[in-house]
Amino acid sequence: MLAMNYRGPFRIRIDHDKPYPEIKHPNDAIVRVTRSCICGSDLHLYHGLVPDTRVGSTFGHEFTGIVEEVGSSVEKLKTGDHVLVPFNIACGVCSFCRQELYGNCHESNPEATAVGGIFGYSHTAGGYDGGQAEYVRVPYADVGPMIIPDWMDPEDAVLLTDVIPTGYQSAEMGGIQPGDTVIIFGAGPIGIIAAKCSWLFGAGRVVVIDQYDYRLEFVKNYAQCEVRNFRELRDPVVFAKQTTDSLGADVCIDAVGCEAAGNAVETLLGRKIPMQGGSTTALHWAINSVKKGGIVSVVGVYGPIDSLAPVGNIVNKGITIRANQASVKRLLPRLVEHVRSGVLNPKEIITHRLPLEELPEAYHMFSSKLDNCIKTVLIPPKAAS
Amino acid sequence: MTADETRPGDFKNVKAVDPTKIKGWGIDANPDNDPTYPMKLRTDEEQRGYSWERPEQQAADVEVLHSVERPNLTAVFGTSVPPSGLSGMLRRFAFKYSESSYGHWLPLMLADRINAVEGIIDDIGHGHVPNIFAERGYKADWKYNRTEFILKTAAAVAVSAGIVAMMMPKKKRKAWYQAFM
Numbered sequence: 216m217l218a219m220n221y222r223g224p225f226r227i228r229i230d231h232d233k234p235y236p237e238i239k240h241p242n243d244a245i246v247r248v249t250r251s252c253i254c255g256s257d258l259h260l261y262h263g264l265v266p267d268t269r270v271g272s273t274f275g276h277e278f279t280g281i282v283e284e285v286g287s288s289v290e291k292l293k294t295g296d297h298v299l300v301p302f303n304i305a306c307g308v309c310s311f312c313r314q315e316l317y318g319n320c321h322e323s324n325p326e327a328t329a330v331g332g333i334f335g336y337s338h339t340a341g342g343y344d345g346g347q348a349e350y351v352r353v354p355y356a357d358v359g360p361m362i363i364p365d366w367m368d369p370e371d372a373v374l375l376t377d378v379i380p381t382g383y384q385s386a387e388m389g390g391i392q393p394g395d396t397v398i399i400f401g402a403g404p405i406g407i408i409a410a411k412c413s414w415l416f417g418a419g420r421v422v423v424i425d426q427y428d429y430r431l432e433f434v435k436n437y438a439q440c441e442v443r444n445f446r447e448l449r450d451p452v453v454f455a456k457q458t459t460d461s462l463g464a465d466v467c468i469d470a471v472g473c474e475a476a477g478n479a480v481e482t483l484l485g486r487k488i489p490m491q492g493g494s495t496t497a498l499h500w501a502i503n504s505v506k507k508g509g510i511v512s513v514v515g516v517y518g519p520i521d522s523l524a525p526v527g528n529i530v531n532k533g534i535t536i537r538a539n540q541a542s543v544k545r546l547l548p549r550l551v552e553h554v555r556s557g558v559l560n561p562k563e564i565i566t567h568r569l570p571l572e573e574l575p576e577a578y579h580m581f582s583s584k585l586d587n588c589i590k591t592v593l594i595p596p597k598a599a600s
Numbered sequence: 601m602t603a604d605e606t607r608p609g610d611f612k613n614v615k616a617v618d619p620t621k622i623k624g625w626g627i628d629a630n631p632d633n634d635p636t637y638p639m640k641l642r643t644d645e646e647q648r649g650y651s652w653e654r655p656e657q658q659a660a661d662v663e664v665l666h667s668v669e670r671p672n673l674t675a676v677f678g679t680s681v682p683p684s685g686l687s688g689m690l691r692r693f694a695f696k697y698s699e700s701s702y703g704h705w706l707p708l709m710l711a712d713r714i715n716a717v718e719g720i721i722d723d724i725g726h727g728h729v730p731n732i733f734a735e736r737g738y739k740a741d742w743k744y745n746r747t748e749f750i751l752k753t754a755a756a757v758a759v760s761a762g763i764v765a766m767m768m769p770k771k772k773r774k775a776w777y778q779a780f781m
């Protein structure tokens with residue numbers, strides 16, 4: 216089958232002869248991919264920043280597909296069902312899953328206890344092959360996958376596997392109260408959805424900060440928020456204070472993660488050498504821009520080793536930090552409702568639709584921000600019609 | 601550095617004292633004081649330890665490394681690329697150390713870099729010379745970023761030509777310059 220093949224940092228190709236996935240567990244399903252996406256998280260893999268990313272892996276944790284085969288214990292899915300598959304692999308019975316922490320399952324990733332299993336996201340996240348391929352093995356088929364409702368556009372469905380729940384949860388973790396000022400770092404797909412969802416919790420002001428004018432222009436229209444390009448600000452933290460009467464934002468959201476730009480030292484230590492779990496520039500700005508007693512919500516992804524952060528300020532300002540991988544399954548019922556009612560319109564953030572075969576170009580385009588790329592959807596040949 | 605290796609039997613959860621016997625136990629407990637709301641449907645069942653009825657265990661038909669911070673393989677796991685070669689040896693070494701240790705992550709990062717070289721050797725061994733231009737997706741540059749791409753490529757070619765020239769003996773260098781510049 217066609218599948219992405221990682222060869223090392225910045226190098227990927229499409230293979231035509233990867234063996235079809237097999238049922239390895241009675242609750243597995245094999246799914247024929249109809250749509251998959253490239254995510255900002257994939258860039259961390261692509262840039263070689265995630266430890267234990269083995270050559271020969273297939274990435275892709277955002278996908279929809281048609282069930283081709285089910286294991287002997289699968290009850291909720293049958294051949295032919297069109298499903299969206301949350302990016303977290305979750306067993307549904309461990310004490311974490313039972314408390315709806317589906318991003319923190321204890322039975323899906325032997326390689327690390329700090330992170331649950333994720334499709335196509337290195338051996339540090341369980342060593343699963345991902346959805347940038349024609350077929351994928353989906354474990355715990357009775358738990359994660361959701362049958363796509365008839366009325367739902369498949370392109371909305373594929374964005375419900377990660378981007379929409381993650382953006383939503385970042386706002387939810389902000390504990391936003393009516394009237395709150397929310398500053399969001401990052402205008403990628405996650406920051407864009409975070410901005411949109413901040414209003415749902417009653418934000419009074421939403422400001423998004425990034426370095427790319429085309430993304431800021433997009434989020435300004437899509438989420439009706441204020442925007443600032445940090446390249447035009449001498450210090451984003453001073454801006455945050457100036458624009459809030461010197462008090463700071465009620466809530467700051469880090470929707471950037473380990474590849475943050477804007478500080479040469481951080482870039483060197485976190486991205487070039489890399490001697491820490493990523494560049495923490497955005498997190499640093501978030502901690503220093505929030506008011507005393509405020510909340511910093513982190514969904515940006517960081518590596519597992521130590522990273523520099525202004526811990527003293529967290530203590531002295533009495534900041535609450537809330538963070539996690541999004542718990543997609545927990546949020547789906549609410550978010551499906553928001554899509555149905557038109558409160559959220561996920562597919563509008565898609566800027567590129569490309570054949571799966573053009574994956575190397577698609578990655579390069581997203582990574583280098585060519586052609587005003589925001590979100591790319593990949594279409595396998597059998598699904599193109 | 602001593603390794604952090606563990607055995608399954610090392611994982612226990614024993615209460616040293618009965619907390620209910622402690623004076624004042626729980627008198628200020630406040631269920632509303634829960635910063636995990638609404639992310640966690642709090643039942644605190646993990647306090648009972650690793651005691652849930654586990655899903656059926658997937659058979660380990662390939663080598664799967666597991667964190668020393670847990671007693672077992674998870675009920676399911678990925679089997680995409682088992683460790684192999686020199687990078688595999690490093691990965692096995694890394695898994696003797698906990699997720700809290702540089703002894704774990706630095707060898708893994710090194711293994712990843714070595715693995716990329718192994719990948720090239722393996723490709724060539726299979727009669728496939730990797731097309732780095734295609735793998736890096738430069739076609740997209742040609743389409744959307746042509747001017748900058750041409751300038752960058754020209755600069756890279758000029759610099760490499762210059763370096764090659766400097767390493768040549770004088771006589772050859774002249775011919776090289778005449779051919780290229």
Ligand SMILES: NC(=O)c1ccc[n+]([C@@H]2O[C@H](COP(=O)([O-])OP(=O)(O)OC[C@H]3O[C@@H](n4cnc5c(N)ncnc54)[C@H](O)[C@@H]3O)[C@@H](O)[C@H]2O)c1
Binds near residue numbers: 426474
């Ligand atoms: N927690 C989760 O469940 C989860 C899920 C999906 C994605 N993520 C993570 O969220 C992050 C964003 O994902 P994305 O798809 O939007 O990625 P993206 O790469 O498209 O967007 C990141 C944006 O941040 C901007 N940026 C860089 N440095 C900045 C700074 N210092 N301040 C403000 N903006 C800055 C970049 O210009 C870019 O537009 C990534 O780290 C990704 O791994 C987390």
Ligand SMILES: [Zn+2]
Binds near residue numbers: 256257277
């Ligand atoms: Zn994603």
Ligand SMILES: [Zn+2]
Binds near residue numbers: 306309312313
């Ligand atoms: Zn679980």
